[in-house]
Amino acid sequence: xxxxxxxxxxxxxxxxxxxxxxxxxxxxxxxxxxxxxxxxxxxxxxxxxxxxxxxxxxxxxxxxxxxxxxxxxxxxxxxxxxxxxxxxxxxxxxxxxxxxxxxxxxxxxxxxxxxxxxxxxxxxxxxxxxxxxxxxxxxxxxxxxxxxxxxxxxxxxxxxxxxxxxxxxxxxxxxxxxxxxxxxxxxxxxxxxxxxxxxxxxxxxxxxxxxxxxxxxxxxxxxxxxxxxxxxxxxxxxxxxxxxxxxxxx
Amino acid sequence: xxxxxxxxxxxxxxxxxxxxxxxxxxxxxxxxxxxxxxxxxxxxxxxxxxxxxxxxxxxxxxxxxxxxxxxxxxxxxxxxxxxxxxxxxxxxxxxxxxxxxxxxxxxxxxxxxxxxxxxxxxxxxxxxxxxxxxxxxxxxxxxxxxxxxxxxxxxxxxxxxxxxxxxxxxxxxxxxxxxxxxxxxxxxxxxxxxxxxxxxxxxxxxxxxxxxxxxxxxxxxxxxxxxxxxxxxxxxxxxxxxxxxxxxxxxxxxxxxxxxxxxxxxxxxxxxxxxxxxxxxx
Amino acid sequence: xxxxxxxxxxxxxxxxxxxxxxxxxxxxxxxxxxxxxxxxxxxxxxxxxxxxxxxxxxxxxxxxxxxxxxxxxxxxxxxxxxxxxxxxxxxxxxxxxxxxxxxxxxxxxxxxxxxxxxxxxxxxxxxxxxxxxxxxxxxxxxxxxxxxxxxxxxxxxxxxxxxxxxxxxxxxxxxxxxxxxxxxxxxxxxxxxxxxxxxxxxxxxxxxxxxxxxxxxxxxxxxxxxxxxxxxxxxxxxxxxxxxxxxxxxxxxxxxxxxxxxxxxxxxxxxxxxxxxxxxxxxxxxxxxxxxxxxx
Numbered sequence: 001x002x003x004x005x006x007x008x009x010x011x012x013x014x015x016x017x018x019x020x021x022x023x024x025x026x027x028x029x030x031x032x033x034x035x036x037x038x039x040x041x042x043x044x045x046x047x048x049x050x051x052x053x054x055x056x057x058x059x060x061x062x063x064x065x066x067x068x069x070x071x072x073x074x075x076x077x078x079x080x081x082x083x084x085x086x087x088x089x090x091x092x093x094x095x096x097x098x099x100x101x102x103x104x105x106x107x108x109x110x111x112x113x114x115x116x117x118x119x120x121x122x123x124x125x126x127x128x129x130x131x132x133x134x135x136x137x138x139x140x141x142x143x144x145x146x147x148x149x150x151x152x153x154x155x156x157x158x159x160x161x162x163x164x165x166x167x168x169x170x171x172x173x174x175x176x177x178x179x180x181x182x183x184x185x186x187x188x189x190x191x192x193x194x195x196x197x198x199x200x201x202x203x204x205x206x207x208x209x210x211x212x213x214x215x216x217x218x219x220x221x222x223x224x225x226x227x228x229x230x231x232x233x234x235x236x237x238x239x240x241x242x243x244x245x246x247x248x249x250x
Numbered sequence: 251x252x253x254x255x256x257x258x259x260x261x262x263x264x265x266x267x268x269x270x271x272x273x274x275x276x277x278x279x280x281x282x283x284x285x286x287x288x289x290x291x292x293x294x295x296x297x298x299x300x301x302x303x304x305x306x307x308x309x310x311x312x313x314x315x316x317x318x319x320x321x322x323x324x325x326x327x328x329x330x331x332x333x334x335x336x337x338x339x340x341x342x343x344x345x346x347x348x349x350x351x352x353x354x355x356x357x358x359x360x361x362x363x364x365x366x367x368x369x370x371x372x373x374x375x376x377x378x379x380x381x382x383x384x385x386x387x388x389x390x391x392x393x394x395x396x397x398x399x400x401x402x403x404x405x406x407x408x409x410x411x412x413x414x415x416x417x418x419x420x421x422x423x424x425x426x427x428x429x430x431x432x433x434x435x436x437x438x439x440x441x442x443x444x445x446x447x448x449x450x451x452x453x454x455x456x457x458x459x460x461x462x463x464x465x466x467x468x469x470x471x472x473x474x475x476x477x478x479x480x481x482x483x484x485x486x487x488x489x490x491x492x493x494x495x496x497x498x499x500x501x502x503x504x505x506x507x508x509x510x511x512x513x514x515x516x517x518x519x520x521x522x523x524x525x526x527x528x529x530x531x532x
Numbered sequence: 533x534x535x536x537x538x539x540x541x542x543x544x545x546x547x548x549x550x551x552x553x554x555x556x557x558x559x560x561x562x563x564x565x566x567x568x569x570x571x572x573x574x575x576x577x578x579x580x581x582x583x584x585x586x587x588x589x590x591x592x593x594x595x596x597x598x599x600x601x602x603x604x605x606x607x608x609x610x611x612x613x614x615x616x617x618x619x620x621x622x623x624x625x626x627x628x629x630x631x632x633x634x635x636x637x638x639x640x641x642x643x644x645x646x647x648x649x650x651x652x653x654x655x656x657x658x659x660x661x662x663x664x665x666x667x668x669x670x671x672x673x674x675x676x677x678x679x680x681x682x683x684x685x686x687x688x689x690x691x692x693x694x695x696x697x698x699x700x701x702x703x704x705x706x707x708x709x710x711x712x713x714x715x716x717x718x719x720x721x722x723x724x725x726x727x728x729x730x731x732x733x734x735x736x737x738x739x740x741x742x743x744x745x746x747x748x749x750x751x752x753x754x755x756x757x758x759x760x761x762x763x764x765x766x767x768x769x770x771x772x773x774x775x776x777x778x779x780x781x782x783x784x785x786x787x788x789x790x791x792x793x794x795x796x797x798x799x800x801x802x803x804x805x806x807x808x809x810x811x812x813x814x815x816x817x818x819x820x821x822x823x824x825x826x827x828x
Contacts, residue, residue, distance in 0.1 A: 144639045147681045152345075158307050159346040162338040163407060164362030166330055181358070184348035188393075193634045199593055200635035203627045204648040204695060205619045215646040215659040293684065293714045396580055424630075424711040426578040426741040428780035453714045456785070495715045498744070498785040498807055505811040511818065520785050524792040531798050531817055 057090050133209025141197070149190060156185050252318050252335065252414040252447055254281040254304060259313035261299050273299040275471040276313070281415075281464075286441050286448040288458035290494070291468030297451045298341075300468070301419045304449070305336040317415070334363055337413030341420045343404035344397065352378075352395070352403045353388040359411040370410075377410035378403075380443075381436040398429035405433065409440055416440060417449045422457060434461045456497040459483065459518035467494065483516035499523050538602075539703065539735050540567040540590065545599035547585055559585045561758045562599065569702070570733045572726070574740055574749035574766075578780035582758040587707045587739050591625040592618055604702060623652060626696030628709040632688035633681070641683075641691055642667065642676040648699040659698075666694040670724050686717025690724055697728075703735035704728060710740060722748065743770075743782050747805045754779060771803040786810035 160181045161167070167178050261274040274296045281287045291297045302308040303315055306322050306329045314321045322332045337359075340346070349355035353374055360370045378388060381402035392400055405421060421437060422430040434450075438461055441448040452458055458465055465482040467475040469492050475482050482489075486500045496504075496518075503517035511530070517523050545563040548556040559582045567573055577583035588594040590603055601608040604624045606617055629635050638644035642663050649659045667673045670690040680688055689709055696704055704725055710718040722745055728734040738745065746752045752769040754762040756779040762769050770776070773783045773791045783791070786804050790813065793800060800817050804810035 140638060144637060144680075147679075148633050151681075155340060156346055158302065159338075159340045159343060161307060162305060162333055162340070163346075163359040164330060164334060164411070166362075181346075181348050185346050188348075189345055193631075196629060196631060196634035197637070200627070200629055201637060201647075203591060203593065203622055204637075205622050205651040205699065206647070207615075207619065207651065211653040213650055213653050213656060213659065215643070215650060215656055215663060292716060398579055424708075426780060427743075427782040428578055493716075499789060501807045502786055502789070502810055505807055506814060509811065509815055511815070520788045520792055523789050524796065527789075527793060527814065528796050528798060531793070531821060 057094060059087070133212070137209075145190075145193065148193075149186070152189055153182065153186055156182050156189075253283045253316075254336075254415055254447065254449070255279070255316040255319070256300070256303070257314045257316060259300075259303065259310045259315060261296075261303065261308065261311050263299075265311070272471050274303075274310075277471075277473055278313075279466060279473055279476060281447060281449055281466075283447050284441070284445050285463040286438055286450065286461065287464040287466060288462035289449060289451045289466045289468060290453060290455060290458050291474075292453065292494070295468040296471040297468045298419055301338065301340075301417055301449075301451055304415070304417050305333050305338045307338070334411055335413055336415045336417060337408040337411050339405050339408045339416070339418040339421060341423060342401075343407075343421075344392075344400035347392040347400060347404055347407075350391060351389050352383070352392055355392060355403060356388075356407045356410050359407055363411060373410040373412060374406075377406035380409055380440045381406045382432050398425055398432070401425065401429070402433060402436070405436070412444060413446065415447045415449065417451075419451045420453070421450060422452070422454070430457065437461070453495070455489075455495050455500075455518075459497050459500075469494075479518065480516045483518045486516070486518075537568050538566050539569040539571070539604060540565070541600065541602040542566075543600040545586075545589065545601055546597040547582075547589060547594060548597050556597075559758050560589075563755070563758075563760055565753065565760060565763070567735065567737065570729070570735055572729045572736045572738075572750045573753060574738050574746035574751070575753045575755060576741060576743075576746050576769075576776075576781060577739075577755040578741060581755050581779070583739050583755045584707055586755065587627070587705050587737065590705060590737070591622050591627055593627075619652075623648075623699045624701050625703045625705060626693075626699060626701040627705045627707060628689060628692045628696060630708040630711050632685050632692065632712065635692050636680045636688060636695075639679055641672065641678050641680055644680060644691060645694045645698050648695055652699060662698045662700070663694075666697040669697055669728070670694045684717060685713045686720040689713065689717065689721045693721070693724055693728075701734070703737065706736075706738040706740070708739050708741075710738075710742065710745065718742070718745070741781065743784050747784050754781070756780075766805050767803050770805060 157167070160178075163181075165178050165181055167175065256277050256279045259274055259277045260272070263271040263273050271294075277296070277300070289297045289300065299308065303310055306315075306326075309323060315323070317332065317335065322329070322336075347355050349358060356374045356377055357370050360373050365373070374388070375385065378385065383399065383402050383406060387395065387399065387403075392403060395403065401421075405418070409416065416437070418437060422433050425433065434457060437448060437450065440446065450458070450462060459479065462479060464478055465476070466473060467482060467489065474492065475485055475489070483496075483500060486496050486504055489496050490501070490504070499520055499522075500518050503513050503523060507513050513526055517526065542563050542565045545560055545565075546558070547560040548558045551557055563586060575583045575586065585594060589596055589601060589608075592608055596609060599609070603621060606621055607613070608621070636644050637647050645663045645666055646659050649662055654662070663676075664673070667676055670693050672687065672690050672694060675683065675687065675691075680691060683691070692709075693704065706721070706725060710721050713721065722738075725736050725738065726748065729736045736749075738749065740746060747766045747770070749766060752762070752764065752766050753760060754769060754776065761779055762772065762775065770783045770787045773788060776783055782788075784805060786807055786809070790800050790802075790804060790810065798817075800813050802809075802813055804813050
């Protein structure tokens with residue numbers, strides 16, 4: 001359910017086309033943040049990680065949007081008012097996108113529930129013989145092993161540092177070369193882990209999705225429908241504000 | 251031939267988060283040059299953190315780490331040179347092997363030091379001999395070796411840098427008795443032959459009793475006891491009281507003393523117990 | 533012993549690894565062994581002795597080359613063995629492996645414990661019940677919603693045991709499950725399976741190279757070079773330290789002490805396993821000597 005909501009929300013962010021609807025969007029994101037009671041510091045950290053991508057898109061928009069009102073020109077670069085608008089919009093859009101997905105999914109949902117949701121959403125595809133269960137299982141396992149492998153990377157890096165590898169100096173080629181003593185052991189270890197895990201799963205009678213049950217069956221509650229209704233209203237509001245066409249419209 | 255000193259060293263994990271853990275709390279300690287020192291304690295007692303402080307992989311929160319009297323953080327740019335002097339073997343080091351042959355892998359450290367080929371090959375052979383790897387194994391791929399052999403190759407990889415201080419974190423973990431003895435004996439031999447200072451971190455009191463000269467007992471981020479084997483094991487009762495696994499033979503000696511059998515304070519090897527009881531029983 | 537009491541029956545069991553070039557590398561050369569229902573057996577052997585291979589044959593992770601193998605009433609060498617038989621066998625014979633990180637599937641403890649019964653198609657309400665019970669049994673109820681990678685090694689292995697228990701097995705095999713743990717973790721795991729053995733009558737087979745663990749079992753089987761070298765009570769096995777040492781193994785220090793004294797001409801009667809037994813033995817010898825001196 002959360003998954004459907006967040007997909008709808010993402011669609012909404014792309015529908016936003018003018019100042020007003022963007023203002024509504026920002027407001028809704030802030031409200032959601034407040035409701036979720038997630039420490040702002042953590043949210044900011046997740047934003048910081050993608051700062052580069054955000055800035056890059058903004059700059060691209062700034063430079064390559066052609067409009068009528070030229071703001072200023074420098075050498076062969078023309079910056080238009082439209083470009084500034086679209087850059088700002090893009091920035092807000094990505095920000096809200098990251099905020100909302102992380103809000104809806106990673107911070108308030110366990111990974112297992114998430115993969116379960118994906119599995120049930122994709123389940124209609126089973127009719128055309130897509131391995132939906134296997135895909136969901138793969139995601140679970142990937143999520144489970146990310147911290148383990150990160151820890152392992154750290155350990156291997158320390159071990160190679162102790163043998164005199166220097167990761168922090170030298171040119172690009174030298175640094176790339178320094179990665180070999182990390183990547184090879186890491187790959188080998190990942191394969192070994194995969195092998196052992198497969199064996200352990202077989203021992204626990206795993207044989208794909210066939211005849212499998214779930215401990216947690218997700219049911220829809222009244223609150224879920226209320227949330228869905230609100231989301232539809234929100235989408236409608238965005239569309240309406242777009243129509244008004246006040247100020248600037250993309 | 252190098253002395254390692256910790257001066258009021260503190261280290262905190264996850265500082266500023268709710269998960270803040272004090273790993274080392276104002277620890278002062280001198281590891282004597284040319285001796286084998288065992289650092290022992292529970293998981294989470296701070297012993298593994300200490301190891302990473304010794305060669306500058308981690309920086310102490312407070313206090314200083316001294317190598318022959320000089321602070322290793324005095325010139326952080328020089329850390330690589332410190333790491334060649336203080337060789338560190340991490341836990342389960344067999345997972346760091348990556349070269350095509352054992353020989354190339356052992357040579358990796360010395361090559362990073364910029365030694366010439368002749369010296370490298372000399373050191374590889376010498377290091378392999380310390381840990382009892384037969385010369386014919388050197389041309390094999392690490393993946394054709396048994397677990398115990400891989401472990402020995404990884405340890406040889408650090409020995410080949412001929413560090414003045416050799417630090418090993420749980421070098422015998424998970425090995426069977428024979429594999430364990432080969433490795434611990436090899437490590438002692440390295441210390442004796444090269445005069446290097448050796449520091450072994452372990453949670454096996456039995457191994458430490460058999461292979462170390464000095465013992466440091468860590469408990470709740472502090473040094474609980476430190477001294478020669480005899481000194482530390484004369485406090486065997488206290489060790490047992492904080493839940494450390496003293497060797498079974500030490501347990502036995504404590505039990506016998508309680509029952510009035512006149513035994514000396516520190517018994518930690520089967521041989522010592524045998525000799526004492528022989529005189530009593532003959 | 534009737535056929536009914538025998539849980540595992542192996543006769544002339546042979547296993548060989550197939551190398552890439554098709555060559556066979558023999559690992560087990562004819563293991564014959566009967567294990568009773570409810571027995572607590574330690575299988576000792578150095579690394580590469582074949583002890584882990586033996587364990588993996590018991591729930592058909594590996595297939596025997598030749599010989600007889602009957603586990604929980606199923607003939608594993610029968611050509612009629614179906615896939616369903618295989619899963620029924622694996623439900624009954626649970627395995628816990630060496631590396632605690634490589635056998636937990638899910639990102640939340642209770643979800644991981646549920647993995648086995650989910651695979652078996654157990655109804656949701658029943659799974660919930662089994663998961664709660666299993667976590668209770670291993671003393672990890674408080675950690676039900678935790679992430680496994682934040683737990684200690686011993687705790688992870690107890691979760692793995694809970695995962696096995698939720699399938700309602702009749703036998704638990706620990707395949708060097710304590711090798712990567714510290715002494716505290718090792719104790720947690722051993723005490724957990726010992727409780728299962730005593731209280732639920734579960735058959736427990738522990739593959740190990742720790743002598744102190746083997747000393748606690750009802751029976752010790754020593755495998756060396758793919759063959760059974762010794763088989764008996766811990767006392768019987770540890771009374772032959774030379775034979776164990778030759779197989780790359782050890783004896784508990786107390787047993788070694790009594791043996792060392794006997795080599796010096798001081799023979800104490802018996803093979804003590806525990807510290808208390810050994811202390812009793814020595815005190816008795818000292819007492820006898822005192823009396824002897826007085827009489828003389």
